[in-house]
Each structure stands twice: as structure tokens, then as C-alpha cells.
Amino acid sequence: MLNVVDVTKSYPGADGPVAVLRGVSLTLMAGETLALTGESGSGKSTLLHLVGGLDTADGGRIVLEGTDLTPLGDGERARIRRTLVGVVFQQFNLIPSLNVAANISFQARLAGVSDRDWNAALADRLGLTPHLAKYPEQLSGGQQQRVAIGRTLAARPRLVLADEPTGNLDEKSGAAVLALMLDLVAETGAALLTVTHSQRLASRMDRRLLLEDGKAVAR
Numbered sequence: 001m002l003n004v005v006d007v008t009k010s011y012p013g014a015d016g017p018v019a020v021l022r023g024v025s026l027t028l029m030a031g032e033t034l035a036l037t038g039e040s041g042s043g044k045s046t047l048l049h050l051v052g053g054l055d056t057a058d059g060g061r062i063v064l065e066g067t068d069l070t071p072l073g074d075g076e077r078a079r080i081r082r083t084l085v086g087v088v089f090q091q092f093n094l095i096p097s098l099n100v101a102a103n104i105s106f107q108a109r110l111a112g113v114s115d116r117d118w119n120a121a122l123a124d125r126l127g128l129t130p131h132l133a134k135y136p137e138q139l140s141g142g143q144q145q146r147v148a149i150g151r152t153l154a155a156r157p158r159l160v161l162a163d164e165p166t167g168n169l170d171e172k173s174g175a176a177v178l179a180l181m182l183d184l185v186a187e188t189g190a191a192l193l194t195v196t197h198s199q200r201l202a203s204r205m206d207r208r209l210l211l212e213d214g215k216a217v218a219r
């Protein structure tokens, strides 16, 4: 469902462009889970942003469900992102003026696929039913992250991209949130590409890739 072929990306530096990705290739099958590890600054978030269509590669191809993202303009990439890809970041990025129920349904409504029963089932599975009328600031970090996961899965994305999804949580709630996310991703048949520093999280994925010297190496 995802094919990343020889992707390169540089950022401008004081002494000219700095190459962050120097020919990264990876594939992800439908329903497969993959952990992306690597030192700080190795380009993990950069790669996730390219796959999510939030930024453009300098070279190579990123093919998502048969569509090559690389030649597309911002509008087309945004449309694909809305309909195929869901993103869970370390910062929860909830909308402060919307309650939990409205935050959960927000992206699905944008994508035109909002389903009340599915939203309710997700809220239930994520332990959020008693909190649906609350606002993000009234929730704990773990609860906010569960809302962020619910919001992403409500739109039934084919690919979930997660960047340190439990990085802001303590070990115990992080593990619980992660277990829930993995269960729900598996149930929806979505593929998951997650950036993590945690070996424990990485060990729960089908495959692991290490970003090193601008390339992806299987682990």
C-alpha cells in the first residue's frame, strides 16, 4: 500500500544544503506495522512528513495506494492525506474550543466519512465515553492522546502515521495507550508506520527499520 523509493531530502544549512535523507526506500503492506527508529536528527520526522504529504521530497518516489505523491501539488496531496492517511503526533493537537466528541469526529467530517456508530464505538474502546462533553484542557495527557487516536481512526485511514505517539506519557499510560492503538489499527486493517525511541514499542511491530546516514536499514 506504500512504496517509498530512493527518496532524498535536504534542508538549507549555513554552508549550503544539508542532506537528511540520502535515498530511503521502504515498503509497507496493507495492515502491516513498522517501527522507524534512529538517532535524534536522523530524519525520522522528515520521512514521516513526506509520506504524509505534509512536505515534498527532493527526489525519489512515494507511492501511496497506487498514487505517486511526488509530482502532486499541495491541494491534491492534502486531499489524499485527508482520505487515506491519519496522523498521530506526540503533541496531541486537539482543538481546544471543541469538546471530546467533536474532536473525535472532526477529521472524519472533513473527509466526509463521519459515522456516528463508529465514533461511539471508538470512544467506548478508548474509555472516553464519560468524557465526551469535556474540553481538552479538562483531560489528562493520556486521555488527550486517546482522543487524538480516536480522531485519527474515526476517519478510517488506510495508513496511520505516528510520531512518538506515547512520548509525552509516563511508561504505564504510554503502554496502555499504545496497546489500544495497536488493537484498533489491527481491527480497521490500517497499516501503521510509527517513529519511536522505545525499543519496547518497536518490538511490538511487525518490522523495524533504522534510519542511519540518511538510509533505511532493516533491523
Ligand SMILES: Nc1ncnc2c1ncn2[C@@H]1O[C@H](COP(=O)(O)OP(=O)(O)OP(=O)(O)O)[C@@H](O)[C@H]1O
Binding pocket: 011, 012, 020, 038, 039, 040, 041, 042, 043, 044, 045, 046, 047
Ligand atoms: N524545516 C527544517 N529546516 C531545516 N532543517 C530541518 C528542518 N526540519 C528538520 N531539519 C533538520 O533535519 C534533520 C532531521 O530532522 P528530523 O526532525 O527529521 O529528525 P528526527 O530523526 O525526527 O529527530 P528527533 O528524534 O530528534 O525528533 C535535523 O538535523 C534537523 O535539524
